[in-house]
Amino acid sequence: xxxxxxxxxxxxxxxxxxxxxxxxxxxxxxxxxxxxxxxxxxxxxxxxxxxxxxxxxxxxxxxxxxxxxxxxxxxxxxxxxxxxxxxxxxxxxxxxxxxxxxxxxxxxxxxxxxxxxxxxxxxxxxxxxxxxxxxxxxxxxxxxxxxxxxxxxxxxxxxxxxxxxxxxxxxxxxxxxxxxxxxxxxxxxxxxxxxxxxxxxxxxxxxxxxxxxxxxxxxxxxxxxxxxxxxxxxxxxxxxxxxxxxxxxxxx
Amino acid sequence: xxxxxxxxxxxxxxxxxxxxxxxxxxxxxxxxxxxxxxxxxxxxxxxxxxxxxxxxxxxxxxxxxxxxxxxxxxxxxxxxxxxxxxxxxxxxxxxxxxxxxxxxxxxxxxxxxxxxxxxxxxxxxxxxxxxxxxxxxxxxxxxxxxxxxxxxxxxxxxxxxxxxxxxxxxxxxxxxxxxxxxxxxxxxxxxxxxxxxxxxxxxxxxxxxxxxxxxxxxxxxxxxxxxxxxxxxxxxxxxxxxxxxxxxxxxx
Numbered sequence: 001x002x003x004x005x006x007x008x009x010x011x012x013x014x015x016x017x018x019x020x021x022x023x024x025x026x027x028x029x030x031x032x033x034x035x036x037x038x039x040x041x042x043x044x045x046x047x048x049x050x051x052x053x054x055x056x057x058x059x060x061x062x063x064x065x066x067x068x069x070x071x072x073x074x075x076x077x078x079x080x081x082x083x084x085x086x087x088x089x090x091x092x093x094x095x096x097x098x099x100x101x102x103x104x105x106x107x108x109x110x111x112x113x114x115x116x117x118x119x120x121x122x123x124x125x126x127x128x129x130x131x132x133x134x135x136x137x138x139x140x141x142x143x144x145x146x147x148x149x150x151x152x153x154x155x156x157x158x159x160x161x162x163x164x165x166x167x168x169x170x171x172x173x174x175x176x177x178x179x180x181x182x183x184x185x186x187x188x189x190x191x192x193x194x195x196x197x198x199x200x201x202x203x204x205x206x207x208x209x210x211x212x213x214x215x216x217x218x219x220x221x222x223x224x225x226x227x228x229x230x231x232x233x234x235x236x237x238x239x240x241x242x243x244x245x246x247x248x249x250x251x252x
Numbered sequence: 253x254x255x256x257x258x259x260x261x262x263x264x265x266x267x268x269x270x271x272x273x274x275x276x277x278x279x280x281x282x283x284x285x286x287x288x289x290x291x292x293x294x295x296x297x298x299x300x301x302x303x304x305x306x307x308x309x310x311x312x313x314x315x316x317x318x319x320x321x322x323x324x325x326x327x328x329x330x331x332x333x334x335x336x337x338x339x340x341x342x343x344x345x346x347x348x349x350x351x352x353x354x355x356x357x358x359x360x361x362x363x364x365x366x367x368x369x370x371x372x373x374x375x376x377x378x379x380x381x382x383x384x385x386x387x388x389x390x391x392x393x394x395x396x397x398x399x400x401x402x403x404x405x406x407x408x409x410x411x412x413x414x415x416x417x418x419x420x421x422x423x424x425x426x427x428x429x430x431x432x433x434x435x436x437x438x439x440x441x442x443x444x445x446x447x448x449x450x451x452x453x454x455x456x457x458x459x460x461x462x463x464x465x466x467x468x469x470x471x472x473x474x475x476x477x478x479x480x481x482x483x484x485x486x487x488x489x490x491x492x493x494x495x496x497x498x499x500x501x502x503x504x
Contacts, residue, residue: 017382064383088380096382128340130269130348131316131387 007075012083013103014039016068019094020242021134026059026068035059035095039070042090046083047076056109056250057116057199062242064135067098067117067249069109109250115179115197117249120208120240122190136189137244143215145185148192150221151211152181154228162231164207165200166239174200174231183211193248202239209237259327264335265355266291268320271346272494273386278311278320287311287347291322294342298335299328308361308502309368309451314494316387319350319369319501323361361502367431367449369501372460372492374442388441389496395467397437400444402473403463404433406480414483416459417452418491426452426483435463445500454491461489 016039024032028040036053043051056069078086080100087097123129123136124143155178162174178196185191192211194204210227213219219227219237227235268291276284280292288305295303308321330338332352339349375381375388376395407430414426430448437443444463446456462479465471471479471489479487 019382019385066383084379093380093385094382096380098379127336127350128345128348130271130346131318133271133345135383 009073009075009105011071011073011103011105011107013069013071013101013107013109014097015099016070017066017096017098018064018068020059020061020063022094023061025061025063026055038091038095042087043072045090046086047074049074049076054109056113057247059247060242063245065247068247069250071103071107071109112252113250115195115251116199116247117193117195118204119246119248120192120204121244123188124190125188134243137241141216144217145183145190147217147221148211148215149183151214151224152183154221154224155181155207159228160231161200161203161228163227163233163236164203165233166202166206176200205239205242205245206236208240212240213237261325261327261357263323263325263355263357263359265321265323265353265359265361266349267351268322269318269348269350270316270320272311272313272315274346275313277313277315278307290343290347294339295324297342298338299326301326301328306361308365309499311499312494315497317499320499321361321502323355323359364504365502367447367503368451368499369445369447370456371498371500372444372456373496375440376442377440386495389493393468396469397435397442399469399473400463400467401435403466403476404435406473406476407433407459411480412483413452413455413480415479415485415488416455417485418454418458428452457491457494457497458488460492464492465489
């Protein structure tokens, strides 16, 4: 009995913060350091086992996270607190495990996520920032916050977001639901907080890029209705650059 | 007359923001990239002249600034706005000139400074931060904000701060005046804002290190009185690490 209990597969959930500046993104790629690979290597070292890490969402190179979620299976007998300390000791300091929890074997970080929250940070100023250069998108242009806020109503709800997906095949289901978009200003910074049930590749950055077009006055907020309807990637704005984006939270 | 006006020496004041992470500090050193040298090279390139840059205060490797001030003399005829654009185009993105102003020839960034404001940022948490790792000092220990605040009264005023200076010769005048120290908490972060007429080498970081000793309960706030009186460097706390420190403002 004791031996069987010891060898029981446990499902471990991680909440992860990372600075994406020096990585090729979440997903493991050949010859480039990724967040997934870096954490997987640390876990394999700690457990002495080959670990597969399931992430809730892929993030691109330069995109950050304060609340990425991932899970993995192991028979290692460490307590969650021991895991937390051991993993953080093995990781470089631009990746931090914020919490470790044992979860039912049915839990899957990606499949079970009910909603995801992303924040996009704009620096609206005539002068860039040295300290926030990797964590915001510098916008020295004239920008109407009012027009940006008027875009929100056209984006919320269940829509075919094909026009906002960089790499979507015609076969792919591009229907997603956006629950809320909040645009707030604090000093020189504008935050765009987007909550949805899931996002296509580059979708949040393309939504921000399209909201910016409206903010610049290049399109009207009401044009977004037609852009969604067109399902044509060429109609939406260019994706805003990665360093302004941060995966804030996964809800289960 | 025109030629004489063109060749007139102008005194140019810069307000500078920088991320000190990748530099050996403000001051030019052999074989290491410094903030001063990087800006000086950009200015020499733009003006075609050999430029000497006078900084208001030296900052160590890893220490940041949002409001460092420096001045230089040139006969170049660019407007302040042209200077601003030209310098920022020539600088790496971890150094940003925030403003350029022509000032009277008598102005000297260091000598004329009436007061300097530094901010030290502590992250009081059980978990470090990936995103703020280079901009805060992670303190996972038990800390009493109340005891830290009680230190302030003993530090404010004109004192011989020899005990708080890392490299002071016996001949050096170590009298400095601290006008205010404000300690505020916001979420997991504690900010220590220190304003004084000038600071000895490592003085702000040693003040923070000593306030931390009181916060940990290793010394009593009232002990600071004796530490100052002793003028003995061994009595004060160790300097808090550089990455938590930021030169916020120079007042003239």
